[in-house]
Amino acid sequence: MTHPDSRIVIRGIGAVGGFGCGVAALEQALSGGEVRPGRVALPMTAVSDMAAFMADTVLLKDFLPVKALRRVDHYSRLALLGAHLALADAALPEADRAGLGVVIASGHGATGITFAFQDSFINDGDICASPTHFANSIHNSAAANISIMLGAAGPSLTVSQFHLSVPSALLTARQWLLERRVERVLFGAVDELSRLTSHYWCRQHGPAADGTLPRPLRTGADTAIPGEGAAFLLLSREEDAANGGYCTLDSVTTGRNLPPGPLSASPGLLLLGADGIQATGRRYAEAAAGSRIACYTPLYGSMPPGPAFDIASAALILRSGVVFPTPAGDACDFPAAVAKGGEPVGPGPVGILTLDDDDGHGLISLGSL
Amino acid sequence: MTTAEKLKKILVEELNLEEVTPADIDDDAPLFGEGLGLDSLDAVELVVIIQKHFGLEIKDMDEGRTAFQSVRALAAYIDGRLKS
Amino acid sequence: MPPVAVTGLGCICAAGQKLADCMSSIFLGRGAPAPPVRFTSNHPVRYPVFEVAGFPDDPAMIRTSALGLHAAREAFADAGLDRDSLALLRVGVCVGTTIGCAMSNETFCRQVHAGIDPGMGPIEVIQRSNPAAVIAREFGLSGPCQTVVNACSSGTDAVAIAASWIRSGICDVAIAGGADELARITYIGFISLMIADDSRCKPFDLNRKGLNLGEGAGMLVLESDAVRAARERKARAFVLGYGSACDAYHLTAPHPDGAGLRRAIGEAFAEAGISAGDLSFVNAHGTGTPDNDRVESRVLRDLMPGVPYLSTKGFTGHTLGAAGAIEAVLTAACLERGEIPANAGFSTPDPELIATPVREATPITGTVALSESLAFGGNNSAIILGRGESS
Numbered sequence: 001m002t003h004p005d006s007r008i009v010i011r012g013i014g015a016v017g018g019f020g021c022g023v024a025a026l027e028q029a030l031s032g033g034e035v036r037p038g039r040v041a042l043p044m045t046a047v048s049d050m051a052a053f054m055a056d057t058v059l060l061k062d063f064l065p066v067k068a069l070r071r072v073d074h075y076s077r078l079a080l081l082g083a084h085l086a087l088a089d090a091a092l093p094e095a096d097r098a099g100l101g102v103v104i105a106s107g108h109g110a111t112g113i114t115f116a117f118q119d120s121f122i123n124d125g126d127i128c129a130s131p132t133h134f135a136n137s138i139h140n141s142a143a144a145n146i147s148i149m150l151g152a153a154g155p156s157l158t159v160s161q162f163h164l165s166v167p168s169a170l171l172t173a174r175q176w177l178l179e180r181r182v183e184r185v186l187f188g189a190v191d192e193l194s195r196l197t198s199h200y201w202c203r204q205h206g207p208a209a210d211g212t213l214p215r216p217l218r219t220g221a222d223t224a225i226p227g228e229g230a231a232f233l234l235l236s237r238e239e240d241a242a243n244g245g246y247c248t249l250d251s252v253t254t255g256r257n258l259p260p261g262p263l264s265a266s267p268g269l270l271l272l273g274a275d276g277i278q279a280t281g282r283r284y285a286e287a288a289a290g291s292r293i294a295c296y297t298p299l300y301g302s303m304p305p306g307p308a309f310d311i312a313s314a315a316l317i318l319r320s321g322v323v324f325p326t327p328a329g330d331a332c333d334f335p336a337a338v339a340k341g342g343e344p345v346g347p348g349p350v351g352i353l354t355l356d357d358d359d360g361h362g363l364i365s366l367g368s369l
Numbered sequence: 370m371t372t373a374e375k376l377k378k379i380l381v382e383e384l385n386l387e388e389v390t391p392a393d394i395d396d397d398a399p400l401f402g403e404g405l406g407l408d409s410l411d412a413v414e415l416v417v418i419i420q421k422h423f424g425l426e427i428k429d430m431d432e433g434r435t436a437f438q439s440v441r442a443l444a445a446y447i448d449g450r451l452k453s
Numbered sequence: 454m455p456p457v458a459v460t461g462l463g464c465i466c467a468a469g470q471k472l473a474d475c476m477s478s479i480f481l482g483r484g485a486p487a488p489p490v491r492f493t494s495n496h497p498v499r500y501p502v503f504e505v506a507g508f509p510d511d512p513a514m515i516r517t518s519a520l521g522l523h524a525a526r527e528a529f530a531d532a533g534l535d536r537d538s539l540a541l542l543r544v545g546v547c548v549g550t551t552i553g554c555a556m557s558n559e560t561f562c563r564q565v566h567a568g569i570d571p572g573m574g575p576i577e578v579i580q581r582s583n584p585a586a587v588i589a590r591e592f593g594l595s596g597p598c599q600t601v602v603n604a605c606s607s608g609t610d611a612v613a614i615a616a617s618w619i620r621s622g623i624c625d626v627a628i629a630g631g632a633d634e635l636a637r638i639t640y641i642g643f644i645s646l647m648i649a650d651d652s653r654c655k656p657f658d659l660n661r662k663g664l665n666l667g668e669g670a671g672m673l674v675l676e677s678d679a680v681r682a683a684r685e686r687k688a689r690a691f692v693l694g695y696g697s698a699c700d701a702y703h704l705t706a707p708h709p710d711g712a713g714l715r716r717a718i719g720e721a722f723a724e725a726g727i728s729a730g731d732l733s734f735v736n737a738h739g740t741g742t743p744d745n746d747r748v749e750s751r752v753l754r755d756l757m758p759g760v761p762y763l764s765t766k767g768f769t770g771h772t773l774g775a776a777g778a779i780e781a782v783l784t785a786a787c788l789e790r791g792e793i794p795a796n797a798g799f800s801t802p803d804p805e806l807i808a809t810p811v812r813e814a815t816p817i818t819g820t821v822a823l824s825e826s827l828a829f830g831g832n833n834s835a836i837i838l839g840r841g842e843s844s
Contacts, residue, residue, distance in 0.1 A: 067388060071704075102699070109602065114556065117638070122563060129642065134643075139555070147830070148702065154698060159599055200573065200576055204573075254598070256595050257596070409703070
């Protein structure tokens, strides 16, 4: 049974990406309006590397002893860092971790360690396959590592729906709270740029030209730069959020039934998940026509967890009441009112739109506390 | 290099023993639980490590349990099987 | 929580390609695992598996998704729903899997190793094969699409998630279940963990040595009362309750006391408003690994003493992400039939396990059963099903 009267609140944010680590780093990137990408190595192609928004997990040592991480791969480290940052941001007492539900959205899973597992038996024969690599290559390894290291003994869910992983997983996370199955959900999205995913990305889209930045609102060209990272949210029902929070999570819809043309009900501000990929860019332009929009993907790059970073950005806007500038907002080539930055967010919800190249969509609505 | 020395180097590298050097490992310290702090997943990894580095197959965990008591016990087990 | 009606069932596994065939084969005690036919291994031991024979590969999609689609077709047909009728409804899809989302392809990896620029073909097929999206595309489903990758509890979790969508009005109808193919990567992986039996798996037996992998898919059509009333459709079963909890203990080993499993079962009882005494039987996870069966039998004895139980993995193998779904389908079908099959592979009781499974096909009384799943990563899930109106 759901309880439509109880509102869901975002209490804490943990984010790690090409912009840095933590909600303050994200806020700084949003205010500054630009993040320069780093490089990711491409060992399997003639091109040696390409521009990418890479995430560093060195600060994980502030939360966990090095010994606890000896078997933990980059993918799970990203998730563990995001998780700890979100709990620290919400100042959740340690005693409240036991009942946490954990919901993870990941487009591709632990691809680096999956590749390493295959290496182990390709190199030395099937009898030398590494069981440790195998155990860490399961898709829910990040959720498992989080539950183990935090002692989070509520239900655990990992969802993999490529670019719609975030809205899809968030739909169920919200259900758990409305059904009172759990008191709190630690929701996170994570993906890594491994040897495999960077190679795949390069093959699909080609490396970005040197020195260029993503121009997601210019739909006529492919300007995407891949990213990796983790964005986590601590969610609870409103009555639990007496000690603050960012905003409410009012609705999540996802499916394949978005009518063609502009969105029928345009929110006060619409954050687009457009990330510089031409194929989906056209869909965004069509849906967002006539809306008041913002788009922050150039600060973290193109990746399945993108919508979780969008949610974090929208949460920061709703808390301060002021919109951040849209990077290269003047490059918008479709009829929409691009937020310049500095203006009040105004009444009405903030919508987060995610579209994929398979007729799928996700629309998440956030409101002020 | 003795089998025990070789083993310590392999353990540190293959099991990513953080903040531990081969010299830190006591020949008689238990590998599991207290001591090196290995667990059931390391135990099966150890089976693969022995296969890969010494060409010896440990067919089941009953066999492994005795051999995996300590570096000394494991080195003796390996030397014994390599001789026969 | 209000019950959610199940109006269609579909199942494909080593025991058969349709639910009715699976049921008759299982009750005849047929089927035995054999070394894999679809792939080879240079491992010196040939571990037996439960493969689906006579199910050809489809070059357009990974086998996992083809198996899922096959079971979904059966379930929708059973529910009397076709593409045209589904187009008028809000229909969601929730599918559990392990292999179905893995961006891994051995051919690709071997080319990389050989210094050959790897072709992207296999990876592109994976990108098009998301098991939930494949079903959504094939049937033109407009509602939420979710692929659950909770390792071995995925199938159970997917059915419960879909039930939640129906209860809250997010969907009118949902297709939910799980699918997984037998793959070299999981075959080698489970051998490396030393939890594969080199003979037929023996759930709850003294001489159990591990699991046999299997493959297949199970699918259930869940439907809102309003739509079902309008269609005048009888329920084949009901989803009555669900619970899920994580051990938060170890990546591959279950909590020795089954801490998470106990909480999951307790929650499922509370949600269904029943107690252990109401259960006709339990469809246990029963993989045949020493650890799993020890923990599970302890929890069964403590929480559900005297309730008949069995593992169907001696007929299907461990189908990983599909297991919970296949077992939910078989649980519903056994409630309908009023009988449960023998726990295949069990012959010698283990003195350490006080509760023992049923040794032969056994008539059941009552209308409610529980199916449980334990997963790598420590997740435990239990779902309670009730007998439908059509039996």
